[in-house]
Amino acid sequence: MSGSHWLAATEQRDWRAYIEGSARLSDALEQDLKARHGMSLAEYEILVQLSEAPERRLRMAELAASAIQSRSRLTHTVARLESKGFVSRADCPTDKRGVYALLTDEGFAALRRAAVDHVAAVRDLFIDVIDAGELAAVGRAFRAVAARLG
Amino acid sequence: MSGSHWLAATEQRDWRAYIEGSARLSDALEQDLKARHGMSLAEYEILVQLSEAPERRLRMAELAASAIQSRSRLTHTVARLESKGFVSRADCPTDKRGVYALLTDEGFAALRRAAVDHVAAVRDLFIDVIDAGELAAVGRAFRAVAARLG
DNA sequence: TACCAAAAGTTGAAAATTTAATCATTCCGG
DNA sequence: CCGGAATGATTAAATTTTCAACTTTTGGTA
Numbered sequence: 001m002s003g004s005h006w007l008a009a010t011e012q013r014d015w016r017a018y019i020e021g022s023a024r025l026s027d028a029l030e031q032d033l034k035a036r037h038g039m040s041l042a043e044y045e046i047l048v049q050l051s052e053a054p055e056r057r058l059r060m061a062e063l064a065a066s067a068i069q070s071r072s073r074l075t076h077t078v079a080r081l082e083s084k085g086f087v088s089r090a091d092c093p094t095d096k097r098g099v100y101a102l103l104t105d106e107g108f109a110a111l112r113r114a115a116v117d118h119v120a121a122v123r124d125l126f127i128d129v130i131d132a133g134e135l136a137a138v139g140r141a142f143r144a145v146a147a148r149l150g
Numbered sequence: 151m152s153g154s155h156w157l158a159a160t161e162q163r164d165w166r167a168y169i170e171g172s173a174r175l176s177d178a179l180e181q182d183l184k185a186r187h188g189m190s191l192a193e194y195e196i197l198v199q200l201s202e203a204p205e206r207r208l209r210m211a212e213l214a215a216s217a218i219q220s221r222s223r224l225t226h227t228v229a230r231l232e233s234k235g236f237v238s239r240a241d242c243p244t245d246k247r248g249v250y251a252l253l254t255d256e257g258f259a260a261l262r263r264a265a266v267d268h269v270a271a272v273r274d275l276f277i278d279v280i281d282a283g284e285l286a287a288v289g290r291a292f293r294a295v296a297a298r299l300g
Numbered sequence: 301t302a303c304c305a306a307a308a309g310t311t312g313a314a315a316a317t318t319t320a321a322t323c324a325t326t327c328c329g330g
Numbered sequence: 331c332c333g334g335a336a337t338g339a340t341t342a343a344a345t346t347t348t349c350a351a352c353t354t355t356t357g358g359t360a
Contacts, residue, residue: 017289021292022292024296042316061338070317070318072340076316096324097326097337098339099338129295135161138167138291140284141280142167144280145175145279192347211309222310222347229310
């Protein structure tokens with residue numbers, strides 16, 4: 001089975017289920033976040049990563065890695081967040097090439113507001129519809145995927 | 151726990167694992183498909199859905215639903231696929247508003263070529279790194295998510 | 301039949317993302 | 331210490347996606 005060219009019937013079925021479910025889920029979460037807080041999931045992710053970082057700041061490359069976005073995309077998105085007043089930039093003292101992105105108080109407040117609704121949606125659409133044991137399996141599965149890639 | 155404002159530690163951990171793993175995975179698959187076949191995942195999905203439909207054709211709205219894309223996005227993407235010669239359009243005889251998208255032989259051939267590599271990548275990066283029992287759990291979990299939304 | 305709301309699809313412009321090239325700085329082998 | 335390779339980040343242009351508006355046709359209903 002495992003060496004075959006195509007996928008086994010159950011593999012195919014589960015893979016397609018993941019594709020469909022995850023696409024619908026991220027669509028729904030994106031819509032919700034945009035409608036309620038005028039924020040994209042990509043922007044939200046950036047704010048989350050910054051909020052969890054020491055001193056609420058990260059170098060652009062670290063932020064790109066943790067938010068899983070290309071550097072170029074991050075530059076553009078941070079520029080947008082900067083114009084909203086949620087993020088600001090600072091030169092890195094130890095590396096003249098480097099730039100810190102840092103979460104402003106206003107950005108932190110906006111994140112907190114958005115997170116209340118976003119987390120509720122995550123619970124409603126994901127956590128609560130999955131059996132607890134299976135949620136743990138999902139966690140293990142995707143940690144393995146991430147490990148295979150990272 | 152389940153009524154709380156935030157997520158429990160394990161819920162949070164598994165949710166984040168899914169976010170990270172799925173983001174890395176779709177990045178990798180997208181890159182692979184683009185590099186080897188000059189095709190995006192969105193285009194690939196459309197070709198797959200058409201290839202599985204009776205007579206290899208679907209109304210635009212059905213195709214949008216099954217490929218999980220907005221109508222507008224689908225119109226643009228199908229236009230691109232049409233210019234590549236992979237898809238063509240035909241008026242619907244029973245509904246003058248309707249349009250069929252249909253997979254050409256050339257499109258079918260391109261899909262088959264792409265699928266060989268894509269499926270291999272899916273196996274390599276997803277199927278093979280997940281325990282069989284947990285893959286089934288992932289399938290059930292995302293079917294539940296899709297059911298909650300659809 | 302005559303409306304009028306809803307559905308199918310497209311369009312064009314705006315917004316976001318990707319791609320490739322560029323610039324400045326840092327790192328490292330010789 | 332020098333010179334080139336590599337890193338960090340940005341920029342401009344091309345591509346893709348979203349958003350809102352619009353046209354045509356259908357379906358229901360009064």
